[in-house]
Amino acid sequence: MQALYAQLLVGLxxxxxxxxxxxxxxxxxxxxxxxxxxxxxxxxxGAFVAYFLLNLGGINYWWALLLAPIIVGIFGMILxxxxxxxxxxxxxxxGLLLTFGIALIVQxxxxxxxxxxxxxxxxxxxxxxxxxxxxxxxxxxxGWVVVFSLVVCLATWxxxxxxxxGAYLRAATENxxxxxxxxxxxxxxxxxxxxxxxxxxxxxxVLSAPINQVRPLMGADLIIVVFAVVVIGGMGSIMGSIxxxxxxxxxxxxxKYFYPEASNTVVFVLMVLVLLVKPTGLTGRAx
Amino acid sequence: xxxxxxxxxxxSPRAMRDEMIVFAVMALLLAAVPFTGVYxxxxxxxxxxxxxxxxxxxxxxxxxxLSFGHAMFLGTAGxxxxxxxxxxxxxxxxxxxxGVAAAFVLxxxxxxxxxxxxxxxxxxxxxxxxxxxxxxxxxAPFTHGEDGIQGIPQGHxxxxxDLSKPTVLYYVVLAGFLAGFLLIFRIINSPFGxxxxxxxxxxxxxxxxxxxxxxYKFLAFVLSGTLAGFAGSLKVFVAQNASLTDVHWSMSGxxxxxxLVGGLGTIFGPVVGAFxxxxxxxxxxxxxQWVTVIQGxxxxxxxxTFRRGVIGEIAHYFRRSL
Numbered sequence: 001m002q003a004l005y006a007q008l009l010v011g012l013x014x015x016x017x018x019x020x021x022x023x024x025x026x027x028x029x030x031x032x033x034x035x036x037x038x039x040x041x042x043x044x045x046g047a048f049v050a051y052f053l054l055n056l057g058g059i060n061y062w063w064a065l066l067l068a069p070i071i072v073g074i075f076g077m078i079l080x081x082x083x084x085x086x087x088x089x090x091x092x093x094x095g096l097l098l099t100f101g102i103a104l105i106v107q108x109x110x111x112x113x114x115x116x117x118x119x120x121x122x123x124x125x126x127x128x129x130x131x132x133x134x135x136x137x138x139x140x141x142x143g144w145v146v147v148f149s150l151v152v153c154l155a156t157w158x159x160x161x162x163x164x165x166g167a168y169l170r171a172a173t174e175n176x177x178x179x180x181x182x183x184x185x186x187x188x189x190x191x192x193x194x195x196x197x198x199x200x201x202x203x204x205x206v207l208s209a210p211i212n213q214v215r216p217l218m219g220a221d222l223i224i225v226v227f228a229v230v231v232i233g234g235m236g237s238i239m240g241s242i243x244x245x246x247x248x249x250x251x252x253x254x255x256k257y258f259y260p261e262a263s264n265t266v267v268f269v270l271m272v273l274v275l276l277v278k279p280t281g282l283t284g285r286a287x
Numbered sequence: 288x289x290x291x292x293x294x295x296x297x298x299s300p301r302a303m304r305d306e307m308i309v310f311a312v313m314a315l316l317l318a319a320v321p322f323t324g325v326y327x328x329x330x331x332x333x334x335x336x337x338x339x340x341x342x343x344x345x346x347x348x349x350x351x352x353l354s355f356g357h358a359m360f361l362g363t364a365g366x367x368x369x370x371x372x373x374x375x376x377x378x379x380x381x382x383x384x385x386g387v388a389a390a391f392v393l394x395x396x397x398x399x400x401x402x403x404x405x406x407x408x409x410x411x412x413x414x415x416x417x418x419x420x421x422x423x424x425x426x427a428p429f430t431h432g433e434d435g436i437q438g439i440p441q442g443h444x445x446x447x448x449d450l451s452k453p454t455v456l457y458y459v460v461l462a463g464f465l466a467g468f469l470l471i472f473r474i475i476n477s478p479f480g481x482x483x484x485x486x487x488x489x490x491x492x493x494x495x496x497x498x499x500x501x502x503y504k505f506l507a508f509v510l511s512g513t514l515a516g517f518a519g520s521l522k523v524f525v526a527q528n529a530s531l532t533d534v535h536w537s538m539s540g541x542x543x544x545x546x547l548v549g550g551l552g553t554i555f556g557p558v559v560g561a562f563x564x565x566x567x568x569x570x571x572x573x574x575x576q577w578v579t580v581i582q583g584x585x586x587x588x589x590x591x592t593f594r595r596g597v598i599g600e601i602a603h604y605f606r607r608s609l
Contacts, residue, residue: 035407096355098587100540101587102587103583104582108577109580112575221418224418224536225415231408261426275400275403275404279403
């Protein structure tokens with residue numbers, strides 16, 4: 001049973017990353033009509049920024065948790081201002097191709113300097129060790145990742161669904177021209193939205209650094225799984241992305257326990273099943 | 288919304304004649320390669336990728352469907368042909384048939400699944416499906432995992448053509464490429480191809496005219512996947528191995544890049560793009576991961592400034608479809 005709980009925990013952690021990443025993809029898609037292929041590369045950058053902050057600047061994990069998303073978010077906003085904004089009005093596929101190119105550049109540069117092996121990132125002192133829950137041993141850091149991700153996801157949901165800013169955002173998703181006519185600076189909102197989505201990815205990167213090590217290709221395979229998560233959940237609903245992300249992480253964890261050979265493929269197989277039964281995705285509207 | 292291809296170009300009998308002339312020039316140039324001292328291995332490799340890119344282009348350029356998983360057909364056909372040649376000891380022509388048949392079956396299954404969604408979702412689904420196959424091949428015993436299938440015998444095609452001779456192999460690969468290319472050319476100019484283009488331009492209108500657009504897209508997907516598989520089977524004879532690289536997502540990305548550089552929805556663009564990208568990889572092989580960075584930069588530059596691609600720009604300048 002210990003092993004089952006341990007795999008469930010791993011599943012929940014992966015689920016938090018799926019949720020944070022697919023959430024960002026959904027927010028970006030809503031505003032920019034772009035599927036951000038560079039999301040995995042920016043997640044990786046988040047982990048690397050945390051690594052640089054610690055090893056070059058002596059800045060600890062807690063500051064990295066705040067600074068890395070901001071730094072990567074600014075980098076994302078520069079990308080949006082200099083490149084992505086020129087794609088407005090073009091076929092959606094160009095956004096996919098452009099961000100794929102950006103992902104290749106970012107990953108290639110990091111691979112040149114850091115190879116493909118992982119760099120260690122120590123768990124901060126306050127989150128070391130574990131506690132005995134009676135039925136299982138819980139490493140505190142892993143518990144922290146799950147709880148913190150959940151809080152961030154819910155905060156994002158609250159921001160978009162329940163605040164004034166979120167209302168503008170949702171309105172601009174539906175009809176940018178009309179929102180613009182009301183005197184709201186839509187291009188600036190688009191830039192900030194991209195920064196927000198990218199910042200969420202970077203945050204996931206920082207969270208994963210102590211668990212998975214810091215590797216140039218850490219986001220490359222992850223983003224494909226997240227795409228499958230997005231296809232399953234649909235991008236129409238914020239809460240849908242969060243729930244689907246966590247749920248698929250748990251299912252993957254269970255698969256690792258019961259049938260480890262399929263743990264790499266289970267999300268893709270589920271995607272196929274969902275497409276066969278309900279082609280629009282579980283929560284999605286028709287594309 | 289602007290479409291993926293240049294709609295200022297009109298098909299006409301004269302355009303068709305121009306295209307045939309360009310095709311004849313291309314075929315003659317390629318046939319002359321063994322006499323020029325150019326490294327035939329390079330050209331053969333480029334021809335396989337050119338056929339793959341043409342097959343991919345049939346789907347994106349004429350059907351408007353961006354597949355981000357075309358490596359799965361290349362890799363699947365490659366593995367199946369390699370297995371048939373090495374383990375079953377089949378002759379080359381049957382080995383190719385096994386690979387193409389495998390790609391045909393795979394494209395029916397994956398097409399049935401992925402055609403259910405449009406646009407951006409279609410790309411994500413094909414990418415996810417190819418990743419699924421990647422993991423299956425990583426674990427399946429017959430692919431030998433990370434090692435791949437090595438040392439594949441080339442054998443005698445139809446019992447007479449000795450494929451271990453570079454020149455013979457070259458002309459067999461060239462014949463395969465030209466046959467595949469002509470088939471795609473024929474498909475594009477058939478009534479089926481015209482309907483496909485109309486779906487790309489305006490699917491709602493095509494539906495209202497009574498076309499079952501899903502069936503057309505599905506057939507285009509199967510044709511494209513099967514032809515991509517043919518390219519994969521040919522490649523087995525050139526490289527004499529089949530490995531995980533051929534199923535990896537980065538391979539799918541390279542095919543997209545080749546077609547984009549040459550020109551989406553142009554007839555000769557994918558061929559030019561494939562030669563350009565393979566040549567670049569050849570010359571920059573010593574630069575390690577910088578090749579990835581350069582490829583990424585080409586993507587960015589093409590999308591931002593050069594969306595018609597090399598052949599697309601030329602065609603646009605001369606107002607001909609090429």
